Amino acid sequence: MNISPKKHQLIEELKKEREMNQAKTLFVNMISHEMRTPLAVIQGAADLLEHCYDGLSDRDRRNYIQSIKKAILRMTHTMDTVLILGKVQNNQLSFQPLKTDVLKFCSNIVNEIENLNEGRRIILQSSKIFPRELDIDTTLLYHIVSNLLSNAIKYSDSGKMVYLKLTYDQEFLTIWVKDFGIGIPKSEMDNIFKLFYRGSNISSRKGIGIGMFIVGHCVALHGGSIEVNSKVNAETTFKVTLPTLHHHP
Numbered sequence: 001m002n003i004s005p006k007k008h009q010l011i012e013e014l015k016k017e018r019e020m021n022q023a024k025t026l027f028v029n030m031i032s033h034e035m036r037t038p039l040a041v042i043q044g045a046a047d048l049l050e051h052c053y054d055g056l057s058d059r060d061r062r063n064y065i066q067s068i069k070k071a072i073l074r075m076t077h078t079m080d081t082v083l084i085l086g087k088v089q090n091n092q093l094s095f096q097p098l099k100t101d102v103l104k105f106c107s108n109i110v111n112e113i114e115n116l117n118e119g120r121r122i123i124l125q126s127s128k129i130f131p132r133e134l135d136i137d138t139t140l141l142y143h144i145v146s147n148l149l150s151n152a153i154k155y156s157d158s159g160k161m162v163y164l165k166l167t168y169d170q171e172f173l174t175i176w177v178k179d180f181g182i183g184i185p186k187s188e189m190d191n192i193f194k195l196f197y198r199g200s201n202i203s204s205r206k207g208i209g210i211g212m213f214i215v216g217h218c219v220a221l222h223g224g225s226i227e228v229n230s231k232v233n234a235e236t237t238f239k240v241t242l243p244t245l246h247h248h249p
Contacts, residue, residue, distance in 0.1 A: 034078050038071035045071075074116055077146075084143055085210050088217045095221050097135040097245055102173065105138060106145055106166060113149045120153050120162070127167040134173055135245035140218040147211035148177040148238050155202065155236070156181025168244075175240040183232035192228070215240075 045064040053061070087093045103126055110122045145164070152162040156179040165176040184192060188199055193216035196209040219226045224242040 031078070031082065035075060038074045041071040042068050070115065070118070073112075077116060081147075081210060081214070084214055088214060093139070093217070093221055095137050095223070096139070097137050099133045100136050100138050100141075101132060102134050102136060102141070102166065103130060105141065106164065109142060109145050109149065110164060113146060113153065116150075117153045119158060122149060122153075122162045122164055125163065125165040127169075130166065130168050134168065136173065136242065137222055140222045141242070143218045144215050144222075144240055144242075145175065145177075147215045148175075148240075151211055152177050152179035152181070152236070155179065171244050173242045173244050175242070176237060177240075178235065178237045180235045183234055183236050184228065184230040185232055186230075189228060189230075 045067045048056070049061065049064055056064070084093075107124055110124050114120060114122055149162060149164060156162065160180045163176070163178040165178075167174045167176075182199075182202070184199060192199070192212050195213040198209045216226065219240055219242070222242045224240060226241075227239040228236070229239075230236040
C-alpha cells in the first residue's frame, strides 16, 4: 500500500509530537523524583529541630542544619540545570568571554561538587605552565565542568577518585575529567549528548538525562570540541578543548 507524501509527512509530525509529549512527561517525573529526596531531608531535619531541639547536642543541631543546607544546595543545583536547559532550548545562551583565573574558578566548582556529594574526592591537577588568567566564558565553563564532574561521581563507586586536569597550550584550554566507574557501552557513544538520554547500564543511579546535552551545547557555543574514551566497568575520560582569546601571565 502506497502512502502519499502528504500523509507520510502527517504521520511523521504526529510521531514527533508523541515523542515530545513522552519526553516532557518523563522530564517532569524525573525532576519530581530529584526534588523529593532533598525535600524529605529538609522536612525530617526541620521536624527534629522543632520538636527535639532541647534534647539535641550542639553537634547534632549543627549536623541537622548542615543537612538542610546541603539539601537546599542540591535543589538549587537541580533548578539551575533546568533553567540553563530552558536557555539552551530558546537560544538564550551566547559566548561572552571574560578574563578569568581558571584554576581558582575550577577549584571553586570542585568544592561545590564535593559538598553536594559528601565523602567524594575530586583531584584537581594542572600543567606546570598555566596562565594566571584566560579569556573564557565562565557561564559555559561552569556548566561544562560541573556536569562532567557530577556525572563522573554519579557513575563511579564511592571509593573511587575522580580526576579533573587542566592544561593550556597555544591559546587552547584543555579539560580532562576521568572516573573509574561503570563506563559507557561503545554502541551508545553517539547517544550520550542527546536530551533525556540515559545509558542502558546506569541501573538505579539517579539522574534526569540533561547534563551531557548541556555540556555538548556549551562546548559548541565556546567553539570547542569534546572527545570521549570509555571502557565498560573500567574508566571513562572526557576531553574538552576550548579556544581562548588571550592569556595574561
